[in-house]
């Protein structure tokens with residue numbers, strides 16, 4: 001399926017099943033930290049156009065609920081426009097689509113680093129046609145991206161693109177020290193958003209994480225949104241290639257099939273029952289209680305550009321974690337912008353002294369753990385703007 005070339009002719013995309021070494025750059029794909037699983041993700045070697053190779057690497061980016069809400073308009077071999085996909089938003093959990101735009105930022109940063117591995121620098125032009133509000137989602141680009149060939153020394157983070165993973169399992173071992181955190185910040189480099197690090201007196205934050213998760217689970221609209229993005233067995237995961245699932249929640253071995261069979265392919269009554277919700281809260285609590293450090297990203301304003309740039313910042317830090325064999329698990333429930341969450345959101349803002357128009361964009365626990373389930377991504381052609 002992926003072994004295709006997408007050729008641009010007079011602004012139209014034509015898929016052809018040819019594979020030539022026209023650009024001869026496959027060999028310039030530098031080292032990755034572990035062998036990528038191409039049965040689950042696009043393989044950059046299956047494309048010839050540099051922009052498609054870079055996109056194939058960018059698709060390894062994280063996104064909220066693994067929505068991968070990205071739409072690509074290919075301009076030519078070196079240029080593209082990135083849109084959010086207005087058909088894949090999270091209106092209940094993410095009413096302003098802030099996290100969806102952070103996901104766009106995550107894609108941009110991952111593509112930029114991936115392009116460096118191919119020998120290209122990237123020029124990013126944000127919102128080149130302006131961006132006023134919801135009506136522009138999917139219609140106006142979030143960014144135009146242009147690759148330029150040159151002598152590029154890939155950022156050391158670039159080789160961790162395929163190995164970065166969200167890890168919701170229990171974290172083990174020592175607390176993350178200030179020294180370790182400072183090293184991670186140095187590796188991640190300059191950041192648009194500001195950061196807080198907490199490695200002591202976790203209790204009030206863990207309480208907020210738990211309450212946020214409980215509200216998301218017990219609010220019908222948000223819990224239903226999760227159900228719609230939940231994949232209930234491996235066959236469904238391989239078909240849909242998006243969303244989240246029991247193994248992604250950190251379950252292992254036999255527990256996976258037990259938990260999946262109790263969910264009965266997402267039967268609505270079972271999903272929303274107290275029994276299912278309480279089990280999921282219990283699992284979540286084990287993770288929360290094993291927190292070894294908390295990292296928070298916040299911005300001085302809360303504009304579209306803050307969202308995209310915070311996504312870029314988050315990915316750089318997440319890659320720095322991967323380079324040290326550490327993991328992150330976001331707990332963004334508590335910062336989500338729907339009414340039911342207001343009290344918890346205000347409490348968290350108070351704990352961190354965040355005052356409007358400042359905004360917490362991301363909050364994660366970090367630590368060491370065993371390697372988690374590797375999440376799918378869609379096939380590259382499925383993101384192309386038609």
Ligand SMILES: Cc1cc2nc3c(=O)[nH]c(=O)nc-3n(C[C@H](O)[C@H](O)[C@H](O)COP(=O)(O)O)c2cc1C
Pocket residue numbers: 060061062063064065066067099100102103106164165166167168243244329330331332333375
């Ligand atoms: C903006 C953003 C918000 C996220 N929020 C959460 C969250 O609140 N809870 C969570 O468990 N994962 C969260 N994630 C992680 C995604 O679910 C994860 O990236 C996705 O499932 C793909 O998996 P991967 O990161 O292992 O590739 C978030 C990711 C992004 C980019």
